[in-house]
Amino acid sequence: MKEHKSLWLVWQNVNTRLFYHVGTLSFYDNQYIFQYTYQSDGPQKVNDALRNGYLLHPMFPELKKEYKSTNLFGAFKRRLPSEIRVDFQGILNDLHLTENYSDMELLERTRGKLGSDQYSFEKPLKIYDSVLKTSFYINGMSYQELPENWYDILKSHKNVRLQLEPENPVDENAIAIYSEFDVKLGYVPRFYSSGISALLMSGMSPNIKVNYVNEEASPSWWVKLDFECEVPTLTKDGLSNLDPIFEQVI
Structure with a gap:
């Protein structure tokens, strides 16, 4: 191939x-x-x-x-x-x-x-057998109130969760990222947010985990996540709320 x-x-x-x-x-x-x-x-x-x-x-x-x-x-x-x-x-x-x-x-x-x-x-959003996959670095970590040992926590507790922030003044599709212990880590990169928020608002449940942590790098490279989420059949009929996915999957 x-x-x-x-x-x-x-x-x-x-x-x-x-x-x-x-x-x-x-x-x-x-x-x-x-x-x-x-x-x-x-x-x-x-x-x-x-x-x-x-x-x-x-x-x-x-x-x-x-x-x-x-x-x-x-x-x-x-x-x-x-x-x-x-x-x-x-x-x-x-x-x-x-x-x-x-x-x-x-x-x-x-x-x-x-x-x-x-x-x-x-890395782009891509669909493989009806599963949307990508990986990305958490944005805005240096602006959060992180515990001193945040990197040790994320190395041993790799599950994170996403939370929509529709009242966010910068982006109505903003998606915050939280650790297992409800510590706000930062945000999904904004160029993914409209597509991923469409999935979340449609009731889909993504699987998102820490890929690796490098606390010695610059904040933009501190934490990389792997993202996977099943998506409905991508036809336009009746799926107007998922239009951002069509815009973002290239």
């Missing part, structure tokens, strides 16, 4: 702190493809981002073009740690990657983020 991987290119508005899924990078049949999400006019896509201060990436200046390359685009390749770094093997170990890693795997694990840069790569 040919490898088919995809990642969302996410841009953050530094003024509002809101995130937008502006493009999708795919790898299939030994070819990389990048395309903006211009076909959707939904929230947190590129058209919405353009209305809120986003400028197209200078290496990809045409909104409706499908960019193709047999090698990872240079604009994205430079976001990966260099193989000549003396600590590169340690980086692979920390990311749980073997020496046979692919650029897409390395981009996924590092998120391709450079310091205070406004871009990152995130």
